[in-house]
Each structure stands twice: as C-alpha cells, then as structure tokens.
Amino acid sequence: MKNLIGLLTLLSILLITPLSAQIEADFYDADTVSEIRLEFKKSNWAEEMDSLRIYGNDLLIGKANINGKSYNNVGVRYRGSRSFKTGGKRNSLHIKLNYISKDQNHQGYKTIKLSNALRDPSMVREVLGYEIARNYMPAPKANYTKVYVNGSYYGLFINVEAISDEFLEKQFGSSDNAFFKCSPDISRKSEAGCKNKIFSSLEYEEDAECYFPNYEIKSEYGWDDLMELTRILNKEPKKISQVLNIDRTLWMLAFNNALVNLSSYSGQNSQNYYLYKDDNGQFNPIIWDLNLAFGSFKNTGAGSDLDLKGLQTMDPLLHVENNTKPLISNLLSNPDYEKLYLAHLRTILYDHFVDGQYLERAKELQRLINVPFYEDKNKFYKSDQYEKSLTTTIGKRSKIPGLVELMKSRASFLKKNSKLSVVPVSISEVNVAKREKMDKDDIKSFNISCNVERFPKKVEIFYKYEGETIYKVATMKDDGKSVDGKSGDNIYGISISPPDNIKKLEFYIVAQNAKSITHEPKNYMFESNTADLDVLNK
DSSP: OHHHHHHHHHHHHHHHSOHHHHSOOOTTOTTSEEEEEEEOSOTTHHHHHHHHHHHOSOOEEEEEEETTEEEEEEEEEEOOSTTOOTTOSSOOEEEETTSSSTTOOBTTBOEEEEEOOTTOTTSOHHHHHHHHHTTTSOOOOEEEEEEEETTEEEEEEEEEEOOOHHHHHHHHSOOSSOEEEEOOOTTSOOOTTSOSSOTTSOOOOSSGGGTTTTOEEOSSSOHHHHHHHHHHHHHOGGGGGGTBOHHHHHHHHHHHHHTTOOSSTTSTTOOSEEEEEOTTSOEEEEEOOOTTTTTTSOOOSSSSOOOHHHHHTOOTTTTTTOTTOHHHHHHHTSHHHHHHHHHHHHHHIIIIITTOHHHHHHHHHHHHHHHHHHHOTTOSSOHHHHHHTTTSOBOSSSOBOOHHHHHHHHHHHHHHOTTTOOOOOEEEEEEEOOOOTTOOSOOOSEEEEEEEESSOSEEEEEEEETTOOSOEEEEOBOSSSSSSSSTTSSEEEEEEOOOTTOOEEEEEEEEEOSSOEEEESTTTTTOOEEEEHHHHTO
C-alpha cells in the first residue's frame, strides 16, 4: 500500500511539474532562447572589460546563472576583432565557466561564445548557416541567448558552440593532436623573406616564422604538421589525401560558395576556419564565424567588393585558377575532386535553396526572437530594418543584402549553370544478400548489389569492418560475374570476404557518370549502410 501511495505521489508531482523542468533543453537547441545572467562586483565592469580586452588576455571574474543554474567564479571578457568597440554597449562575450574550477561546466560545455551579430540585421545568418553546415560536415551548434549583466538587459546574442576539446572529442574521438585556428592577424606586416598578405591560405613557406602571424596554434605541438600539409598541397598535390580529409574540405568549400560566405577561406583574407589533425593523420577543416555569410562580406580578394549582382552570380568555380588559393586551385585541378565538389554544391543548392526551404527556416527563427529583439535597447539595427532584412538590402554604405534577394537569384543562377545543370547518376535498390531458406551453409561473404542508372562510368563501394576507422575502396561491376545478375542490366555488385571472426560491415556506394557523382546513402558523411553476417544467416 505504501509503495502504491509513493507511486501516486510521484506521478502527481510529474503531472504538475512543467515538462521544461522535467527535461532540460539542450543548451544549443535552435528552437529555444536561453538566458544568461552575469553578475560582477564592480559597477564599472564595462570599463574593466575594455581594459582587459585592450591590454591583455585576462578575464573578469563574476557569477553566471544559465537557465536557472548558478556558477561561481567564471571568467568573462569581450571577444571579436571587428565587432569589438571600446565603450560599446553590446560587445560579443567569451565566458569561461572553468576559469577557476577546472571541471565546472554547463551540460558538458566549459566555454561559451556569444556573438553580437554585427552586420547581420536579420539576426539569422549564424544560426541558419551553422544549421545548414551541420548536415554535411562537423560544425558548431548555434542558437539565441538573452544576456543580462548586473540585472540589466544587455542584449540578444547568438550563442555559438566553441571549437573546444569537447567539440573535438565529440566529432573526432580525440583532442590532443595538431590543432590550429586559421584567423590571421590581418593588420600585422609579413616578416622579411615571407610572402605578403597570404593570410591562412595554406601557401607553402620554408621558414616556420612565416606561419606565426597567419595561424594560431591551439595544441601543444603541430607546426611541423602544418608545414608538411602546405608543402604537400603545393608541391605534391597528388599525395594530398594522405594529410587532408578531401571530402570534408570540399564540403566546406562548396558551402562557402553556395552561401556566398566570403569571410572565409574563399574570400579576401582566407580566414575563419580551424584545422584539426585526426588520429588517421588527416587534417580536417572546421568552419567558423558565419556572421557575415549570405553576402554580408563581399570581397573575394580580386579587386573591389562585389555588388549585389556579382554576389548573386558568383562563379561556382571561384579561384579555380588562383594559385594563391591552393586549397581550391590545387584540389579542383583534379577532375575527380572537381566533380565531387560540384556534386556537394548541387546537394546544398537543392536541399535548401531551390525550393526556398532556407526562407521558411529564417522566418521561423525570426518569429522565435521577435520579442527579445524588440526589447533589446542596445541592438545595432532598428526594428524596421530587422523586419525588412530577409527581403531587402539594409544600409547605404554596408549594403547588406536581404537573404531572399540574394539567394533566390543565386539559386536560379547556379541551377542553370552548365557545371551544375547535369543529370546526376542514380543509385537505388541497395541489397545485401541473405542466406536462402533451404541453404544449409552459412553465408561467409557480404554480397552487395545495387541498381545504378543514367550512364554510370564508375561505381565504387567504400567499406570498413567493425572497429576500423578508415574506409577501403573497391570497384563494383556489372559484368554478370560479380553477384550482379546479368551483364549490362544496370545492376552492379561485389562480394566482400571479411577476415575470420569479423561479422559486421559498414559501407556506402559512390557512382559517377561523365559530369556528376552520387552517394548512397545521401548522408554518408554521418551514417553508412550496415550489414551483419549473423543477421544475414538467420
């Protein structure tokens, strides 16, 4: 009887407790607005933060309350370069929860990066941009946060997940390898004997000191690794796959081009990305700082800023012949890499922009933040500019394009471009053969087949066994001898015999015709097809 009463009491508590209190939302849930309240002992905290930002890297100690949870002795400073202003009422913030207590964290996050959305009257560029990027590559989460300081509303900020050890562990399974932030000191002059204004373009330099102004090392070692990456990229590009994750690099470059994200490697200053060397010995680019995406920054590095039409019709193969951008020119000089890059660009285009999906999501995000935006007395843009920012250019000098006027025309331009208006090869009916019911012997090999149409020239399977991290590659055939049915029937097959005691296989299929490449599954970057011999033999 007591147990029954206790159960009923528990149920009644759960029923009257709001769901939000029962299940804590992800700190970076893009459909919620978080709240951070900072408290400093000194009333002149803003002047102290100005001083710390200008004269050193120290942090101001205070308290933080995040969505109702309190944290003592956190460190806070202003962040950003162009977005920081002395005496500014709405500077971007860096909050270090573990500044004193090394294990202090909120939902596992020890560092909080808050962007003030400078030059983004829509307030959606970063949240929407990162949301799109995460479909194709490791990229930070982002959402919105209301910030209060000493009880006063400081403003509505973009809360962007830090590229931290925790991020690296989650995405790559390690965090102790060579790691660089590629955000060069643009104001610093090049040392004597170094190339001038190459920024973080990954051009090769023989003198290690030439790298120091252009890359910020975040690991305990790695300069030799970075120099070797640039040497191979520029001197032996045929070997580049040994030291660079080609596919993830091409996804980043395709993303930058599709979204006209020129405050990036693809723009004037070759900046705003990280490089992390994984346990397989390959560097992986990680996109960063999307505040100026969707054409808010307009310079490609060749001449003056692009006007609206120039942004709308920017070449999908921008920099393909520019030897000062070797990550683009040297990679895309390989026909297979160029074809893969264009396939990625086409995927982003049709997933988000041809059907206007990006606009519906942008409207949802603005509806979410309307009230906290209007209440923000320190906001950079007036309410009517915010309301018009999705469709209309804002600003007479900065001329920040509306998302619709930019991307509707850009999607139409790319869709018609001869490099992208191709008929992609199709992959369907992927099958892994099971043991026949009347067959007494177990299957010992993975017999995989699929239907491939639209003039395929090459069909390959990328596979790895249980416990492996690197995919092997093999060719699938339509020759009537490769568990593929009849020769020439568009059914491609292969038999993969695993080592003894290996039961599980992960794989994806890549098919290409003269002008396109297709993957199956489509989200192969994060999820492969699987097969298990024990299941196949049931």
